[in-house]
Amino acid sequence: MTPLLSVRNLDVSYPVGGLMAKLRGADQLQIVAGVSFDLARGETMALVGESGSGKTTLARAIAGLGGLVSGEIRFDGAPLNTSGRQIRRDIAFIFQDAVSSLSPRLTVRALLREPFAIHGIQYPEGEVERLLRLVGLPATIAERRPHELSGGQARRVGVARALALKPRLVIADEPTAGLDVSVQSEVLNLLNDLRTRLGLSLLIITHNLNIVRHIADRMAIMYLGRFVETGDTAPVFAHPHHPYTAALLSANPIIDPEARKTRLYLKGEVPGLVRRPKGCEFHSRCPFVQDLCRSTPPSLREDGPVSYTCHFPMEASVNA
Amino acid sequence: MSSAVDPATAAVVKKPRKARGAMRRLVSDPLGALGLGLIVVTVLAALAAGLLPHDPVKLNPMVRFAAPGAEHWLGTDNLGRDLFTRMLYGARIALVISIGATVASLLVGLLFGVLAGFGPRWLDSILLLLMDAMKSVPTVMLALVLITWTGPSLWAVVLVVVLVNGPTYARIVRTQVLALRNAEFIEAERALGAGFLRVASLHVVPNIIGPLLILAAMDIPIVVGIEAGLSFLGLGVRPPTPSWGTILFDGFSYIRDSIWMVVAGGLPIVITALGFTFLGEALRDTFDPKLAKR
Amino acid sequence: MSLDASDPVLTVSGLTLSYDIPAGELKALRDVNLSIGKGEIVGLVGESGSGKSTLMQAILGLLPGAAQIRSGSIRFEGQDLTGLSARQMRGLLGDRISVVFQDPMTALNPVLTIGRQMIDIQHRSKLSRREKRARAIEMLARVRIPDPESRIDRYPHEFSGGMRQRVAIAMALMAKPALLVADEPTTALDATLEIATIDLLRELQSEIGCAVLFITHHLGVVAELCDRIDIMYAGEIVESGATGAVFQDPRHPYTQLLFGCDPAQIAEPMRHLPSIGGNLPDLTAPLPGCIFASRCPRADETCTTGHPADHKAGQSDLVRCHYPLAPRLEISA
Structure with a gap:
């Protein structure tokens, strides 16, 4: 259909x-x-x-x-x-x-x-x-x-x-x-x-x-x-694959102080649309940024029912 | 699941009460009551003009410059016409021209204002240029040029007023439309598929007409003044027709013979102007959200 | 967690307040008790x-003219704020009590540079202009404004929303107040910025040692930031206690239902979410019983006829309910 x-x-x-x-x-x-x-x-x-x-x-x-x-x-x-x-x-x-x-x-x-x-x-x-x-x-x-x-x-x-x-x-x-x-x-x-x-x-x-x-x-x-x-x-x-997804998910306020320790923080603020970052557009804020991210845009990858654009996807355990 | 049935059923009852409240506030304002009273007097005078026994234009050289008395309440003019009758007929001319011309100016203002505000940028620029050009010409100059061209008439006076006031209203309408055109409810109408005419007439104009009407009420005395002034200068209503301006002009020439012509021409102008001005100010105090006291 | 009840910064006791409205008297606050200890963050x-919001306005002396305080007191550092003149209140605001609002633009003048405004608010200080500017730069750095030396000469519109709120926080904390009142300061911010702002607030608060009254409708933020929580319903504080305790074992039915319908606190995904149902009571003529009785699934005759007293129950310090020890309500969608 x-x-x-x-x-x-x-x-x-x-x-x-x-x-x-x-x-x-x-x-x-x-x-x-x-x-x-x-x-x-x-x-x-x-x-x-x-x-x-x-x-x-x-x-x-x-x-x-x-x-x-x-x-x-x-x-x-x-x-x-x-x-x-x-x-x-x-x-x-x-x-x-x-x-x-x-x-x-x-x-x-x-x-x-x-x-x-x-x-x-x-x-x-x-x-x-x-x-x-x-x-x-x-x-x-x-x-x-x-x-x-x-x-x-x-x-x-x-x-x-x-x-x-x-x-x-x-x-x-x-x-x-x-x-x-x-x-x-x-x-x-x-x-x-x-x-x-x-x-x-x-x-x-x-x-x-x-x-x-x-x-x-x-x-x-x-x-x-x-x-x-x-x-x-x-x-x-x-299991969020993209660090941005993981960061959004972990930005949920919670009562457990222990759980806060695994929280993922992003650097800086959203860059302007006028000057989109080169490579992966998220690299300027990504906590796991590597050289490849600054130069090459990631292609779409799939993992079962989820697809994402990231060179170095998150491991399954981080937010579970 | 709970449906929201809240105590605000009272709000249904609230609406008519609010409209009545506004009217009561208007009348309870001494200025508003006085203004309304003066306007009612003028309107009644205009309506009653036809009931009088005298003819407003027929000459009667036997009774020139009669003093006020039982037969002629305000005396007669240089041609023996009953001044009171002419004064009341003058009210007809004054009201028809001032209200007619103001309504016409409003319509012109709405049309051009909505087109400029809603239309593409180039149309807005052209209309704006036109409006500003019109406003930069002095009223008397405009009247002189126009009336030399068309000859003095009632319609020429209306046209002058529309050309003077129309652009002012258009500018105000344009500003308000620009503020509204990106309002979320206008977007919502467009999302439902509503066309330009529907959005403009049903959703834009009703939301901007209020302040415009107040402004127009306050402009009416100015229009009365323009009509009287042009007639006084011989550019307005043509002589046999009784206009307050022509009565005043004749009275001015014969002031040594009788003061009553000046009274019959001048007094009603003052009364009408004060009436509409007071009403306009009271309307503004009642409806302007910034000034309205809760 | 110990409560420093010996010497609270702010104590609201028995505060009852009404608005005169055309329909009569709107009983907006009834017998409100609230206390904030030194250095404590209260949600x-x-x-x-x-x-x-009415309670906040009462504390800040910003009540509209139609509001009448019928009884009760608001004591701040030993003086009763309800008896202060407008002039005395102005002397406290911005010095001993500071405020951060939801929209930072209300605190920032759009036609003046940030620096000018941060120097102006130090008008009570005897420092030289140069020292005041240095303090302003230091404060901007503390709220993590990048490159504060050059940013200080920029105008508010040149900052992003998150940065503006941080500038507003910096300005509020410059005078080292004893009490910071924060009115939904993170509501307009995105989630990642909200968390960052909360962290910043917590950090600055512990450095300065001021008490914070944090007003919000976002339960998660309270859980994250606050030491204590006070829950208001229809003009009364219905439950109050240490945050962890209240979240773990809420005793008032309203608290239980409120927590129960917060999607964030429902672990298993459910298509149909629970809701409280019903509407707020008419506060122009509140009934004699419990204010929540009309919506409470447990309400009986006692609840509709008699006004409940404040009880200590479970780990909560205040529960305004006839049955504070009843088992927790089952929430169903």
């Missing part, structure tokens, strides 16, 4: 600077570089990375929300037309800031009817109530405006709006940012329930590895716009 | 609406 979403060698750039930059031929900043992955029907995949890793840019490019894209994106076997109208129905995007992604003057009812009006679809009677029920909100909420909703409620309205046109892929950008732990669980459970019930595929962008461990089938770790490690969630957590 | 944990 063909995967629902298939991405090959995707590059995403954004225009920068003015006329001078154009003359110098430096008017584009490449943010995502050479990304390839497949997403199956009903699968949840997490894009993980720190700020500036390009995870949001990648997700937005797939949803056709900006960026100069080159490479191949296939949806349901056919090339994806990112500027057409069909993509708006097939792929739904849930924005990070739930309250401010809802038009402030409209009521929840108007917000939920909008997708139908936009696509000229006859509004099915009672659909607002059905959608609200689907995301676990009382029907009374339909007459409220965004600023009258709590963070969790606004997030649910965002989900309901995303689901209105029965998309096949839902992309959620930091769906739990700014939510309390108990509400965070509710939102994640909701997405997961909908995935099983409606057969959706989920692409979740997050920097919170603790939720990835529970909800994602597969994960991809991004650094400077590249996938440095991808694979099934459990094996990646059990 | 104050709570979800939104728990009152942790």
Whole structure:
């Protein structure tokens, strides 16, 4: 069976600077570089990375929300037309800031009817109530405006709006940012329930590895716009191959002072995208850097369900 | 799983209460109440003009410069026309021109502002250049040139006002659109597939119209002044039609014979200008989030 | 782990505070007791609406006008902060008490260089300008800003987010305060930077010896950094104790449920995560019983009618529950 979403060698750039930059031929900043992955029907995949890793840019490019894209994106076997109208129905995007992604003057009812009006679809009677029920909100909420909703409620309205046109892929950008732990669980459970019930595929962008461990089938770790490690969630957590993955995993605050001793620290900060490091792009921060890393970019290697780009992968025992 | 049914059902009730509260705050502000009162008087005057027994334009040389009395409440002018009647008819002209021209300026401002703010960079640059060029021409110069070309008329006055105020509004709209165009809810609408017209009319304009309306209310007295001024100079409404500006001009020429023409032309200008200015300031105090007291 | 209760830096006792709102009186804090010993790091944990920010504002004298302290005291180094004038409070802030906020840009003026700001905040000191500058450079080096001699003349926007927060920490600690109040200082940072910032904070704190009140909703950070933990719910501190003890054996049902639904503390991956359910009670008219009763799976008539006292239970020093010794709640998804 063909995967629902298939991405090959995707590059995403954004225009920068003015006329001078154009003359110098430096008017584009490449943010995502050479990304390839497949997403199956009903699968949840997490894009993980720190700020500036390009995870949001990648997700937005797939949803056709900006960026100069080159490479191949296939949806349901056919090339994806990112500027057409069909993509708006097939792929739904849930924005990070739930309250401010809802038009402030409209009521929840108007917000939920909008997708139908936009696509000229006859509004099915009672659909607002059905959608609200689907995301676990009382029907009374339909007459409220965004600023009258709590963070969790606004997030649910965002989900309901995303689901209105029965998309096949839902992309959620930091769906739990700014939510309390108990509400965070509710939102994640909701997405997961909908995935099983409606057969959706989920692409979740997050920097919170603790939720990835529970909800994602597969994960991809991004650094400077590249996938440095991808694979099934459990094996990646059990045995990270790339030092960056290992460092992210070990950056989880813990109570046991003994366990802190094995923590992996990175040097310095994320380098700018304008001057990408030569060789392995992670070498400037890698605690295990060797000469080869500074000169030669590592190629993709595979180890069972996990693939990674590193010359000197971590041993299995380090984080186990 | 618990669905979020929180105590904020109260919020449903809160909304109409808030709208009523704003109106009450506006009226409880003495300035706002006074402004609203003065405007109501002007509007009633304009509506009542047709009920008066006298003709505003028909000459009656027998009763030139009559003093105020039971027959002519404000006396008559140099041509024997009833001044009170002419003053009330003047209110029609003043309101139609000032409100009409302001609404037209707003529409022009919205159109160009949204185009400049949302459009490509080159369009923005061209429109910005146009707006600034328009604003650099003095109002009177503009009026003189335009009216020499078209001849004095009510429409020429409206056009002058639109050319003067339109670019100002367009600039404000453009700035607000630029601030909004990358807002997350605009992105979200685009992600749903909403087109430019829908985003602009349903999501951008409603969110920027508030401060613009306040500004427009405060601009109305200026427009009343422009109309009166142009008419006074003979560039506005043509003579038989009763405009406060022409009444004032005639009164100025015959001030030795009667002071009542100056009163009939000048007083309503002052009243209307004060009314809209007070209302505008009260509106700003009520709706400007930075000034609103909770 | 011994508690130096003999001479705490800060003692909040019986603090009750309300906001006057149109709907009546919002009882934001009720009988709050908190104590921070010398050189101790105390984590104050709570979800939104728990009152942790109000408590912080009360300690710093930054309460909005609608807030009224009904009873209780906040004693800092022997004086009651609730009775201080705004002027006296200003004398303490930035000298004996310093603050680090979530967004370092609130502490940094964008149009002045870092150096200028770090020299300005030493206005109480009698040192020469040159010495103050040297101190500022030394402080920047201590928070691991690379190349501090040249960085000191840069503007805040020329620093990365992590560096800005370190500069803010450096500025807060320059006066060697007795108490540092840190309001979610690592929430906006990425995980690797968060850990680095926590390590730095711990290191500087042990050098300077100041006490820290660390306000956060991130349980992991408390576990990592704090000696003691205080857990707030709906305006009350419901549990308090040594961090290790409370994490190992939480006694209040709210603490148990809160820990139970933190994905970080669930060892086995589970698709369906547990949640607490229900909502915060209406604080304009709190019911007579336990504040958590409406969401507590164990609540009975005692809980809904009578307000629980503070008990010492297990290894926790304070548990505001009628049944502090009941077996731990089973958490299910």
